[in-house]
Amino acid sequence: MDEFLQASFQAFPLPVLILVIIASILFLGKAADVLVDEAVSLSTRWGVPKMIIGATIVSLGTTLPEVSVSVLSALDGNPGIALGNAVGSIICDTGLILGIAILISPPDIDKRLVNRQGWIQVGSGFLLFFAALPWLDVKSAWTEGGLVSRETGFLFLALLGFYIYLSIKWSRSKPGEAEAGLDDVTEMDSSPLWQILIKLAVAIGVVIFSSKILIPSVQETAIRLSIPDSIIGATLVAFGTSLPELVTAIQASRRGHSELAVGNIIGADILNVLFVTGAAAAVTSPGLLAPKNFFQFYFPAMLIVLVLFRLGIFFSKDKIKRPFGVFLLIIYVIATVAGYFFKG
Numbered sequence: 331m332d333e334f335l336q337a338s339f340q341a342f343p344l345p346v347l348i349l350v351i352i353a354s355i356l357f358l359g360k361a362a363d364v365l366v367d368e369a370v371s372l373s374t375r376w377g378v379p380k381m382i383i384g385a386t387i388v389s390l391g392t393t394l395p396e397v398s399v400s401v402l403s404a405l406d407g408n409p410g411i412a413l414g415n416a417v418g419s420i421i422c423d424t425g426l427i428l429g430i431a432i433l434i435s436p437p438d439i440d441k442r443l444v445n446r447q448g449w450i451q452v453g454s455g456f457l458l459f460f461a462a463l464p465w466l467d468v469k470s471a472w473t474e475g476g477l478v479s480r481e482t483g484f485l486f487l488a489l490l491g492f493y494i495y496l497s498i499k500w501s502r503s504k505p506g507e508a509e510a511g512l513d514d515v516t517e518m519d520s521s522p523l524w525q526i527l528i529k530l531a532v533a534i535g536v537v538i539f540s541s542k543i544l545i546p547s548v549q550e551t552a553i554r555l556s557i558p559d560s561i562i563g564a565t566l567v568a569f570g571t572s573l574p575e576l577v578t579a580i581q582a583s584r585r586g587h588s589e590l591a592v593g594n595i596i597g598a599d600i601l602n603v604l605f606v607t608g609a610a611a612a613v614t615s616p617g618l619l620a621p622k623n624f625f626q627f628y629f630p631a632m633l634i635v636l637v638l639f640r641l642g643i644f645f646s647k648d649k650i651k652r653p654f655g656v657f658l659l660i661i662y663v664i665a666t667v668a669g670y671f672f673k674g
Contacts, residue, residue: 335543339550347551354544355570358395361536363574365391368529375523389597392574393419393605394534398541399567400610406545409610409618410558411567413478416606417628418568418669420455423595423602424635425662427572427579431591432655434583439592439650444643446500447596450493454603455636459629461486462620471625478618483611490604544570558623561669572598592650599636631665 339347396419403411431437462476521529544567552562575598579591611618620629638661642654 335546339546342550344551344554347547347554350547351544351551351570354540354547357536357540358399358544358570359574359577361533361540363577364529365394365533365537368526368533371526375526389594389601390605392594393598393601394537395541395570395574396568396572396602396606397609398537399544400606401613402538402541403545404610404614404618408545408549409614410621411545411548411562412610413607413618413620413624414561414628415567416602416610417458417624417632419572419602419606420599420632421635421662421665422568422572423575423598424639425658425665426569427576428592428595428639429655429658429662430576431579431583431595432650432658433652434580436652436655437583437592437650438648439643439646441643441646441648444592444596447593447600448640448643451596451599452636452640454600455633458603458607459633462618462624462629471620471622473622475622476620476625477616478607478611478620480611480615480617483608483613483617486604486608487612490601490608493600493604558621627669631669635661635665 339350342350396415400412400415403409403415458478461482462478463471464474464476548562548567552558575595579595583591607618635658639658642650642657646654
């Protein structure tokens, strides 16, 4: 099927390819949105605490497009898209989506909760950077690149399980934490259980199929425009697969619950490292190659965005103000524009 799609896209004119990419991204976003709604409804019906749902299932659901695109890209031998999608999604989530959420409705924050999850968020970004370094010759990373090995991928997945365990443990240590407002963001589905399960299965299928369409269309477009896969992955694909987080953030903020968007984005950043990169590296025997331009630009851009967000939280009191949202948006625009012009 992959060869058939690749041959078909080679025959398409560029405007049609761009339309295919846009349609695939829209289907990805909608399918992931349905997946989140049904997963939350199912978990609520089974009596799982809402804090656990928000910290685990919602974040896992909204990062499913990134996982699907990155894993399939890695299997197809395109680590630039796989790793670029994960790194670019962190930049997009933290800069663009959080910036929009804060502008719509400046969130009140529980600094203890945000700091606890936030340090894991920053630590995950640095973990990815250090994991990709060639430790036998560190300086070569900036001239030859590095590697996220298959063994590292399995380690990330193990850490993902530990992170979920910690989230469950923390939520039980303080019942009701971050529960308020979740029902306003996602209404419980009153459909029969079998219908919810079918919706979940269909949503997963649409996500995977849309990813299978998106990857070759992006590859062909990149070839036509002479743009490296890594840049496409870190910008266009990263934005597209971050649509579920964007939709959730806008919806939550409009209803006055932007603190939920902040928590979801922090969780999504963590999962982009542990789940997205971990799964993509684990499915390929050589692991994920990190080209030199990741060390020269994309990793530093990701870490700068994460550190600046941490500083913003540190200097905020009990509310994140709109000027900080503007600041995050400016950082995102600078990183995106610089990424297009950066050649490595």
